Amino acid sequence: MPKELLLFRISRIFGAYYEVYSQELGSHLAVLKGKIRLQAKEERHPFVVGDMVWAEKSGDKWMIHSKQERKSLLMRKSSPRDGHALCSNADYAIVLASLKDPETKSGFIDRFLAAVSVSNMEPMIVFTKSDLVDAEELESRQNYYRAIGYKTHAISMTDLSGIDELKSIIQGKVCFLTGNSGVGKSTLVNILTGKIVAPTQEVSGSTHKGKHTTTNSFALFNDDGTVIIDSPGIKEWGLLHLTxxxxxxxxxxxxxxxxxxxxxxxxxxxxxxxxxxxxxxxxxxxxxxxxxxxxxxxxxxxxxxxxxxxxxxxx
Ligand SMILES: Nc1nc2c(ncn2[C@@H]2O[C@H](COP(=O)(O)OP(=O)(O)O)[C@@H](O)[C@H]2O)c(=O)[nH]1
Ligand SMILES: [Mg+2]
Structure with missing residues (x-):
């Protein structure tokens, strides 16, 4: 008798092991079933965080059987052989940008916007650390991007301004978060998910650049259906996959x-x-x-x- 296939989202990848999640069944570790394992060897990006996969339970193991077609896929590519899939199936790709400590360069934001333009995700620019800059400067920066046609938002993790609005904008959506190190991504992820995901670190005083902190890409799930996909801090966004x-x-x-x-x-x-x-x-x-x-x-x-x-x- 065929086993029952259940739908999960890939939340983390550890080599050959996949952490998969569904609201009903929670988190489990899974491996690829034989046939799909062979196919995966051929593919450049067989599975990425965000992928929706069908899995079956075999004994006490979960086996991934197949993956659903992706709705969206975000990539960066810095050298001709080095394409990197960041996540799939997100609704929003959100870049966190701070005007100060550290200052996010507009070129970085533009590169992010270019990468997102071919991803089928909706871009959003979230200015962090609004407590560190004056309201006029922030407003003019937001207006600059709004005039072009982008969604922007401003928040402070210190006084929590803008946080509730951001939560309501992203409620029920799958959101990929990116940004340079030090912009407040870990702090925001902790606030949005109510979990202490990774300790945040001080911005280094002399350079005002973020120190190297945390992790690999992974998805976090809120009870209201919001999915937050955190990614490692990116310094430069390669676009070799674009014409x-x-x-x-x-x-x-x-x-x-x-x-x-x-x-x-x-x-x-x-x-x-x-x-x-x-x-x-x-x-x-x-x-x-x-x-x-x-x-x-x-x-x-x-x-x-x-x-x-x-x-x-x-x-
Ligand atoms: N003033 C201010 N500092 C913040 C804010 N958000 C985060 N920080 C600080 O910025 C530093 C880097 O934050 P972190 O979340 O680790 O940044 P990440 O590297 O992007 O994950 C930490 O010292 C945070 O306390 C904010 O809204 N305002
Ligand atoms: Mg961090």
Missing amino acids: QDEIEMSFPELQRARQNCKSEFCCDLSETCEMQRSMEKLPDERIKSLESMIDSLAQPFRTTRRDHWDVAEAE
Whole structure:
């Protein structure tokens, strides 16, 4: 008699072992069933955190039988051979950005937005540490991204301002969280899940950059159905999995212009070209980001450093 297959979400990956979760059954360790194990060997990213998998119980072991088609997949790629799937099936990809201690560079945010633009997730920019900057500066930064068309939000983990609103925005959604080290990601994850997930660390006083902290990607589950997927702090977001066209189209300003171009492959970048005019209207920092992203496609080794992953605290 065929065994019953039950649906789980992959919450963590430890080599050949998968921690899987379902609201009814809780967390379990599972391994891949023989056939799918062979298939997985062939695939570049056979399973990632966020994947929905069918599993069956065999004795006291859970065996993963198959995976559902992904709704979304977020990647980064820093060298031609080094693509990295960060998570799948998230509704929101949220970048945490702080204006101070440390300052998140706008180029990092733009790279995040480019990666998300091909992921089928909805991007959101959450400014952290609002207690450290004046309200006007924060408002103008938020307006800058809102005008382009992005969702933004501001929070402080010190006085908890903005936290309840953020909780209600993400309620019931699967949310991937990313950001440079030190922006407050671990603190936020603890607040959102009510669990002490990993000890946070002081920002190093001399450099105002975050010290290396915690972990690998993993998903946390709230009773209300909200899923938080935490990821290691990322220093630089490689985009080698995107084409130049995809990078340009990740700029909503340019995407709108493309729609007004005379033909699908117009963009002759002459004076009358809508794309050209839109590019000229981009603020300096957006232009710089765009150029840097496109340059890094041609010279991946020169312009992208290997991404920095936080070192596990336990080590
Ligand atoms: N002033 C202020 N400090 C914060 C805030 N959130 C986090 N921090 C501090 O920033 C440092 C880094 O936080 P952490 O959560 O470890 O950052 P992560 O590296 O992104 O996980 C810690 O010292 C936190 O106490 C905030 O909203 N305001
Ligand atoms: Mg952390």
